[in-house]
Amino acid sequence: MTIRNLTTNLCPPLGRFPRNAALLLSLLTGVAAPLGAQSDYSTPYTFALLAGAGVSGSADGTGSAAHFDEPFGIALDSSGNLFVADKKNDTIREVTSAGVVTTLAGMAGSFGTTDDTGADARFSQPSGVAVGSGGDIFVADTINNTIRRVTSAGVVTTLAGNAGTTGSIDGTATAALLNQPYGIAIDGSGNLYVADFGNNLIRKVTQAGVVTTFAGVPVTTSLQDADGAPATPGHADGAAATASFNQPAGIAIDSGGNLYVADAANDTIRKITSAGIVSTLAGTPGAVGSADGTGPAARFDSPRGVAVDGSGNVYVADSANGLVRKITPAGVVTTLAGSQGSFANIEGTGAAAVFDEPAGIAVDSTGNLYLSEALADVISKGAQATTSSPTITQQPASQTIASGTTVVFQAAASGLPAPTYQWYFNGAALPGSTGASLVIRGATAANAGTYYFKATNSTATVQSSPATLAVSSTTNIGRLINISCRSEVGTGANILIAGFAVGGAGTSGQESLLIRASGPALATFDVAGLLPDPELQLFANSTVLGSDSSWGGSAAIASAAASVGAFPWTVASSHDSALLETLSAGPYSAQVSGQSGDTGVALAEVYDTTPAGSYTPATPRLVNISARTQVGTGANILIAGFVIGGTTSKTVLIRASGPALVPFGVTGTLPDPELQLYAASTLLEANTGWGGSSDIAAAAASVGAFTWSDATSADSALLITLPPGVYSAQVFGAGGDSGVALVEVYEVQ
Secondary structure, eight states, X not given: OOHHHHHXXXXXXXXXXXXXXXXXXXXXXXXXXXXXXOOOXXXXXXXXXXXXXXXXXXXXXXXXXXXXXXXXXEEEOTTSOEEEXXXXXXXXXXXXXXXXXXXXXXXXXXXXXXXXXXXGOOOSSEEEEEEOTTSOEEEEETTTXXXXXXXXXXXXXXXXXXXXXXXXXXXXXXXXOBSOEEEEEEOTTSOXXXXXXXXXXXXXXXXXXXXXXXXXOOBOOTTOSSOOBOOOOOOOOEETTTOOOSSEEEEEEOTTSOEEEEEXXXXXXXXXXXXXXXXXXXXXXTOBOOOOEEGGGOOBSSEEEEEXXXXXXXXXXXXXXXXXXXXXXXXXXXXXXXXXXXXXXXXXXXXXXXXXXXXXXXXXXXXXXXXXXXTTTEEEEEEEOOOEEEEEEEOOOOEEEETTOOEEEEOEEEEESOOXXXXXXXXXXXXXXXXXXXXXXXXXXXXXXXXXXXEEOSSOEEEOOOEEEEEEOOSSOOEEEEEEEEEEEOSGGGSEEEEEEEEOTTOOXXXXXXXXXXXXXXXGXXXXXXXXXXXXXXXXXXXXXXXXXXXXXXXHHHHHHHHHTOOOOOOTTSOOEEEEEEEESEEEEEEEEETTSOOEEEEEEEEEOOOTXXXXXXXXXXXXXXXXXXXXXXXXXXEEEEEEESSSBEEEEEEEESGGGGGGTOOSBOSSEEEEEEETTEEEEEESOOTTOHHHHHHHHHHTOOOOOOTTSOOEEEEEEEOSEEEEEEEEETTSOOEEEEEEEEEOO
């Protein structure tokens, strides 16, 4: 594809509009709510209640008879006892392996700074705990800005920090200043490492109470001798002395002395070697989401707690996502349990488990996980699920396609371990066809027949239902006949620009199209904030082919709209705009702006008006549509619609680009575009992170789409064969964020 054509594809919003009111309303109002990012839960954990009643309180007891109030940081001792920073109770609690809860130090409902024994000691919203080899408990006493020591007998002393005073000054005992210490970890020599949340620093505290800054750069002013200001938030990797953080919360240490930090406001997990070199293990700074992936392709949302096992795997309490995540030493992130976007306390396995703000996490020597749920007021225990036989979760669908075109059979199966696939044609195994999708290019009558797959793991093999492929020689082939998109129209570079291409292999001549820009006409659908005076301009590259600023009740426009099933415009004097054009093969863009420079919601539509019964495979058709716009949240996500006409199924490539736009100088891109495909209100497929799919890359190359060069990017895509019908592609931030994104729909021959 030439750069000129690429520019057309990068233009703002476009899609298609429905031939039925239900989908029209969905496109206009965003009725179909986005789902969370997809995770494979390939090694799910089963979580069950260890202690807590699910309501706030401070009672000691066993299991659900005990009560907590926002339990936060947790840590295990060598005997399997769990210690909890019971934040809102201002206490330190102990939970045995049998779920028996006692209060080790502090008194619920009574905060303070007192060093004493048991219930006579006082804390102020402690958030982190660590257990020393000698059995002492070390506490990040957050609001007091201190580090406390609690012996096994409950004797509490202050090790470092000056209660009630914030700062970032290094020093010994009360001469040192901290600012809301959250997480705390201890190495084999007894040195403590503290996530100094309010200072954006990592601090080191010796057993003698000597505090130094281990990573990050504290800020001091020329007017202060004994005070320090927080470091400026950042996400720089590199040497500890120049690295930066943004609200570091949880912290853990492995046997080699490497630290792992839940850098909450950066939505990343950072690693600090024993030599003080800081790197980002997983996640992308500022890119919120829940996608699994490797390194920067993975997404988190305000991670709070971290723990590390003997093999160097890091476990994360992904707080705002409500998930438990695992990161291998190579940075591969998977989801172990939880349901993204759901917040409750429900026991279960994998996605069936639901957490309410997981905050602290710990792992024992056998791989069991312990989780504090801050807003559920419980402590849960998780164990890796046992092996299970494969289960078919998506059956392949039968298809009828035109001769010489591409068809895709899709399938999915679950099980432990994750199953492998083998596809069959008329009962015979297809060599090399071992993926979850089977792509047949240039199908002929020889490819017609029955297809199915078998899913196999170490426990069993299961077979899918059969799907038939029929190859038709009809002239009324499946094709794109209608596209539309709704968007907020701004000014300057933020107007609505719908890109489309006319053509098709073996075609000649011209195509008749109806192009509409609706503003006032959308009032019928109760759309608020409409663009009052949409002006429509049609471009071929930089040449204006036509323009309109008010349709004037044109009989020709009304007749064409009725012939293609477009919703009627009932006010002849409205400022809705339209064009009837006959176009040769090539790329075009329809630009919609406010005639008076105003802004508001508008809808762009492009309809193929080729008379029914006159289409032949040599007739030009719509082969590519694209829309680029600012993607918001809620009703302001990007919804692009399209209609497949004809009598056979059509394979399409749908892409949602965010990070892939950066090389073209696009700023403020959506960091984690999630793509969902709907038929009316039914979700057909979804993708978050294309994963370098060879099928996606091959399809993109075949249609001339610009290349996605990063296999680990969070850009999303679907390659799918669809029967004639009405569809909508929804694009939104997987983590609820916003930014510029591009959606494209290509026919794949």
